[in-house]
Amino acid sequence: MTTTKKEELRGKSNWRGFVRLLLQTNPPKLVLGIALGLSVISTLVGLVIPLFTKNVVDSFSIDSLNWLQISGMAIAFVASAVASGVSVYLLNLAGQRVVAGIRDRLWKKLLVLPVSYYDNHQTGDTISRMTNDTAVIKGLIAEHMSGFITGIIAIIGSIVVLLYMDWKMTLIMFSVFPLAFIILFPLGRQMFKVSKGLQAETANFTSVLNRVLSEIRLVKAANAEPVEYKEGSTGIQKLFKFGLKEGRIQALMAPLVTFVMLMLFVVLFGYGGMRVSSGAISAGQLVAFMLYLFQIVMPITQITQFFNQAQKAMGATDTILNVLDYEEENPHAGAAVTNASQSLQFDRVTYGYKEGEPVLKNVSFTMEAGKVTAIVGPSGSGKTTMFSLLERFYSPQKGAITLGVEGIDQFSLISWRSQIGYVSQESPLIAGTIRDNICYGLQHEITMEELKKASQMAYADAFIEELPQKYDTEVGERGIKLSGGQRQRIAIARALLRDPKILMLDEATSSLDSKSEVVVQQALQNLMQGRTTLVIAHRLSTVVDADQIIFLDKGVVTGSGTHQQLLESHEMYREFATQQLQLQEQMVAEHAPSAL
Template structure:
C-alpha cells in the first residue's frame, strides 16, 4: 500500500512539472461532459417517443430533438477527442524532450552500464504509455463517472424499484473486475520490462550485424531472439487469458441484468405500473452504467502501467548530468597541459591509473606507449573529461580543467580515433557535425579542409560530392576515407589541442601514407597527444610517456628511452629492427 501511494505521488509530481496544455485539456474534458449529459438525455427522449408512438402522433420537434442530440454528441465528441489527443501529444513531446536533453548531458559512465535499447524504450514506450493514459483513459474514466452518477440519479427519479434491481449488477461487476484488473496491471508491467530488454537485445544485434555474421553467430543470436520472443509471447498469452475472462464475464453479467430487467419490467408493463418507454429507457441507461464500469478495469490497468513508466522516467530525469556543464571560459592557447598525480578507477577495487604526472608544453607532441591495458585510452578519456579523476588534478596553465565549462573545453579539442566514427547522413553533415549552425563555414572552406586532409580527390569522384550519403556509421566509405574525413573535420574545428588514437593503425600502406601526411599538417602548431601502438609513428615525438599497469615508468624522447628504459628498448627492438 505504501509503495502504491509513493508511485501515485510520483506520477502526480511528474504531471505537475509538465506543462500540460490546460486550456485544451479543460475544453476536451468539458466536451466529454457535454456529450455525457447529452447521452443521458437521449433515453428520456426515446421514452417520450416510444410511449406516444403512432404514425399520426409522430412529433417533428421530438424527432428533431433526438436527431440534434445525436449530431451534437458526435460533433462535440470529435472535437473533444482531438483536444485530448493534442494534450496527450504535447505532454509526451515535452517529456521526451526533457528526457532527451537529460540523456545527452549524462556522463559517459551512465552509458557504460545502461543498455542502449532499454534507454530507447524509456524515451519512446514509457512516455507513450503516459500519453495513452492522458489522451484516452482519463477522459473515459471521467465521463464514465459522470455517466454513472447521472444515469443512476435519473433512474431513481423514474423508478427506484427497477433501479435497485439494476444496481445489483454494479457490485458484482466490481467484485469481478478488481482482481482481474490487478492481475492485468502486474502482467502489463512485466510486459514493459521484457519489451525493453528485448528491444535492447535486438538493437545490439542489428548494430553489430557484421560482427555477428563474421563470427557465424546467427544460430546463437537466433536462439537468444527466439527466447526473448517466447517470453514476450508468454506475457501476451497471460494478458489474453485475463482479457478472455473479462469479456465473457461482463457479457454474462450484462445479459443476466438485461433479462432480469426485461422480465421484471415486462411484468410491470403488463400490470400497468410502468410504461413501455420507461422500460426502454431503463435498458439504455443500463448500458450507460455497465459499459463505463467495464472500462474502469482498463483505466486502472493503464494507470498502473503509467505509474511504472513514471518511476523509470523520473529516474532518468533525476540523474545528475556531467559535472562542468557550467564553468569559466578558458583559452588554452600558449598554456601547458599538466597532469598532477592523477589516479582513476572504473571500479574501486580495480585501479586503472595510479598517480600519473607529466606536462605537455604548448605545441609539443606527447605520445603514450606501453602494454595494452596500461591505461593509455583511459588517459584520453580523462583529458576529454568523459570521466573525472578519483584524485589528482588536470590543469590548463594554472587552472584545473574541472573549472572550465565542458562546452568551452571540448570546443578546443580535436579527436581522431583509430576507427573514426561517422554519423548517418552525408559527407557534408559529418564535416559540420557539432558545429554551431549560425557560424557554419561555406563550401569553399569545406573543400579547403578536405584538400588539407587529402580527402577532396575521392569526394569529387562521387556524383553527389559533399552531399554523398555515407550510410550508417559511414559503412559506404573505406577506412582511409573515413579517417581523412575525420581529419578534415578536425581542420574545420581548428582545435588548439589534438588527440590521436593510433589513427593509421588499421590502414593499408597507401592510405596510411596519405593520412600520415594529413595528420602532420594538422599537428603543426598544436599541442598533440597520441596513443601509439606502433613506435614508428612516435619516434619524433617531443616526449614519450611509457605507461605500465597504470603507472608512468618512463618519460623522454625516443633515443633517451632507448638508453634508460629496458622495456621500451625491448619494444623498439621488436618493432623498429
Template sequence: MRRSIDFDEDSALNQSFTWDKFMALLNQSKPQIKLLVIGFLISLVSTGFSLVIPLFTKNLVDGFSLKNMNLSFIAIIIFAFLIQALTSAISSYMMGYMGEQTVSNLRELVWHKLVNLKITYFDNHQTGEITSRLVNDTTVVKSLVADQLPSFVSGILSMIGAFVVLFLMDWKLTLVILIAVPIVALLMVPIGNWMRNISIRMQRQTAEFNSTTTQALSESRLIKASDGEQTELTRGDNGIHQLFDTGVAEAKIMAIISPIMLLAMMGILVTVIGYGGVRVQNGTLSIGTLVAFLLYLFQIIAPATQFSQFFTQLQKTKGATARLDDLLEQPVEDLTAGKTVDVAGKTLTVDNVSFSYDKENPVLQNVSFTAHPNSVVAFVGPSGSGKSTLFSLLERFYQPDNGTITIADENINTINLQSWRSQIGYVSQDSAMLVGTIRDNLTYGLTRPVSDDELWHILSLAYADQFVRDTPEALNTQVGERGVKVSGGQRQRLAIARAFLRDPKILMLDEATASLDSQSEEMVQRALNNLMKNRTTLVIAHRLSTIVDADKIFFLEHGEITGHGNHKELLEKHELYRQYVAEQFKQ
C-alpha cells in the same frame, strides 16, 4: 560492461511506482490544462444531451399515439441527437489533442534527457534498453493519456449523470445496479495487479529483445564473418518466444476480464428487465420508465466495458512510468555551468590522478604529467594500461577519484563544459561516422555556417580532397552506417578534416594510424603532421615510429607511469620500452 535488466530491478521499479510520481511525470510534460477544461465542459454538454434523449423516449412511449407524433417533437429529438454527437466529437478531439501533445512533450523531455546523460549511464545500459524507454514506454503512456483517458472521462460523466437520473426516476431499481459495483471491483483488483506485473515483465523483455536485435543488426559484418548467424538466430528466437509467452499470459488475463465484465453487465441487464417487468405488471412502474431505464443502463454499460481496457492500460502505464521516472532522475551533464576559458597557449597539468570504474579495480594510479603549449606528449604501454581512460578523463567523460587536472592553474571542472570540449580535437583509431553525407559528417556539431570552399580547403590539409572529388557526388556522397562506404584510411582522413574544421587548441590522437596499411598510414600521418602544427598534442601510440620525435613520452603499465622522457632517454633507462622499440624496428 553493460548490463541487462533483471527481475530484481523489475520488482524494485514496481515498488517505486506512486501516483504522485505519475502525476509529476505528466506535470513535467506540460499538459495544456485549458484544452482539458474546455474539453471537459463540452463533454458535460454532450452528457447532458445524452441524458435528455431517454426522457424524450419515456414520454414518447408512455403517451404514444399518432396524434402526439408531430414534427416539432421529432425535430427536438433529432436536434438532441445531433448536438450530442457534435459535442461528443469536439470534446473527444480536444482531449485527444491534449493527450497527444502531452506525450509529445514527454518524448522531448526523455530525448533531451538521454542526449545529456553522463557517459556512465550508457556504459551500464544496453542501447536497446535505452531506446525502449524512449519508444515503447512513452507509447504505453500515450495509449493511456491520448487514447483511453478521453473516453474514460466522457464515460465517467455519462455514468454519473445516468445514475443520478436513474436514482431520481426509481431509486429501488437503481439499487439493483449499485449492488453489482463492489462485486465487480473485488474481482478486478487482483486481476489488475497480475496485469501490472505482466506489463513490467513485457517491458523488460521488449527492452532486452530490442537490445539483442539492435546489436545484431549493427554488427552484421562481424556476424557473417564469424559464422554467427545461428547464434543470433537462437538469441532472437529466445527473445521472441519470451515475448510470446508473456503476451499469452496477458491474453489470458484479458480473456478473464472481458467475460467477467460481460457477465456482470448481462446479469445487471437481466435483473433490471426481470424486476422492472414485475413492477410494470404490478402497475408501480410505467413501460416508458422501464424503456428509459434500459437506455440509461446502456449508457452505463458501454463506458463500463471500456473501463476494463482503461484499467488494463493503467496497469501497463505503472511499469512504464516507473522506468521513465528512473531515467529522468539520472544525473546529467551541465554543459553551460562554469567559466569560458580560452585554453590556447596554456599548459595542461595532470597531477596525481587516480581513477577506477568499479572502485575495486584501479585503472589509473597517481598519474602525473605536464603538456606545454605547442608540444607533443605521447603515451605508450601495453593494452589495458589506462591510456584511453586517461583521454576520457581529459574529455571529462568521467571524474578522477583523486587528483586534479588543470589548464594554466585553472581546474578544468570549473570551465564551461561545452567550451572545454569545443577546444579539443579528438581522432581515434576507428573514428566514428554518422549516417549521412561527407558534408554532414565534417560539419557535425558546428553551429556556424561553413562554405564549400572552406570544406575543400580543410580536406586538402587532410589529404582527403582527391578521393572526395573522385566520388560521384563529392561532398554529398553518403558514407553509410558507421562509414562503411569509405575505407579505413579515408575514414581517418575525414576525421582529421573534421578536427581541422573545429580548429582545436588541444589535439588528442588515440592510435589514429594503428589499424591502417602502410600506404594509408603514410597519408594519414602527413595529415596529422599538418593538424599538429601550433597545437598542444597528446598522442596514444601503438606504432612507435609515429612518436619518436615527441617532446615527451610517458610509459604506462597497470595504470602507473613507469618511465618518461624523450625517445632517446627512454631507450637508455626503460627496459620494456627498449623491447618495444626492438620488436618494431628490427626489420
C-alpha cells in the same frame, strides 16, 4: 533500502509522478478543457435521451406523436455525435502535444547525460523509453481519458435518475457491483504486473535488435547468425509468454463482466416486468431504466480499459522519470577557456570504472604546450581511460588534471571540449554527406573555401574531388561506403576545421595499409603543428619523434623521458622498441624487390 522497497514506494507515488510528468510538458490546457467540456456535453445529452424515450413509449400512438419532440431528439443525437467527434480530435491533438513535449524533454536529456549513463544502459532500452513508453502515455490521454471522465459522469447521472425513478430496482441493480469488484480487482493487479514485465521485455528485445542490426557486418563475418537468432528468438518467446498472460487475464475479465451484466439484465427484466404488471411503474419507465443501465454498463467497460492503460502508463512513467531524474551534465556551467596553449598536467590522478578496481593509479606527468607526448604500454594499461578523463567523460576519483594552474573541471564543458580534437583508430562518421561529417558539431556556417582548405591539409581533397557528388557524397551508415584511410582523412579534416589547441590521437594510422598510412601520417603532421598533442603510440616511428614518452603499465607510470632515455633505462620499453624494430625490418624485407 532494498530494490523491492524502492519499487513499492515508486508504485505508490507513480500517479503523482505521472501528473508531474504531464505538467512539466506544459500541456495545452485550453484544448484539453474544450475537449473534456464537449465530452461532458455529449454525455449529458445522452442522459436526457432515455427520458424522451420514456415519454414516447408511455404515450405511444400515431395521433399522439409529437413531431417537435421527435425533432428535439434528432437534434440531440446529432449534437451529441458532433460534440463527441470534435472532442476525440481535440484529445488526440492534446495527447500528441503532450507526447511530443515528453519526447523533446527526453531527447534533450539524453544528449546531456554523462557517458557513465550509457556505460550502464543498453541503447535499445533508451530507444524504448523514447518511442514505446511515450506512446503508452499518449494512448492514455488521447484514447482513454475522455472515456474515463465521461464514464464517471454518465454513471453518476444515471444513478441519480434511476434512484429518482425507482430506488428499489436501483438498489437491486447495485447489489451485483460489489461482487464484480471483488472478482475484477485482483485481475487488475495482475494486469499491472504483466504490463510492467511486458514493457521491460520489449525494451530488452529492442536492445537486441539495435545491437545486432547496427553491427550486421560483424555478425555475418563471424558466422554468428545462429547465436543471434537464438537470442532474438528467446526474446520473442518471452514477449509471446507475456502476451499470453495478458490474453489470459483479458479472457477472464471479459466473460466475467459479460456474465455479471447478463445476470443483472435478467434480474431487472424479471423484477421490472413484475412491477409493470402490478402497475407500480409504466412500460416507458422500464425501457428508460434499461437504457440507463446501458449508460452505466458501457462506461464501466471504458473505465476498466482506462485503468488497464493507466497501469501501463504508470510503468512507462517510472522508466521515463528514471531517465529524466538522472544527474546530467551542464555543458555551460563554468568559465570559458581563455588560453588553451598552456601545459597540461596529471597530478596524482586515480580513476576506476568500478569502486575498488582502479584503472589509473596515482598518475602524474606534464604535457608541455605545443609538444608531443606519447603514451606507451601494454593493452589494458589505461591509455584510453586517460583520453576519456581529458575529454571529461569521467572525473578523477582522486587527484586533478590542470591546464596551467587551473583544474579543467573549472571550465564549462562546451568551452573545454571545443579546445580538443580527437582522431581515433576507427574515426566515427555519421550517416550523411562528406560535408556533414567534416562540419559536424560546428555551430557557425562553414564556407566552401574553409571546407576545401581543411580537406587539402588533411589530404582528403584528392579523393573527394573524384567522387561524383564530391562533398555532397553520401558516406553510408558509420561511413561504410568509404575506405579506412578515407574515413581517417575526413576525421582529420573535421579536427582541422575545429582548430583545436589540444590534440588526442589514438595512433590513427595503425589499422591502415602502407599507402594510406603515408598519406594520413602527412595529414597528421599538418594537424599537430603548434598544438599540444597526446598520442597513444603503437608504432616506433611515433615514439621516436615524440618530445616525451610516458610508459604506462597496469595503470601506473613506470617511466618517462625521451626515446633514447627510456631505451637506456626502462626494460619493458626496450622490449617494446626491439619488437617494433623487428616488425619494421620484417615488413621492409617482405616489400623489398626479389633478387634476380
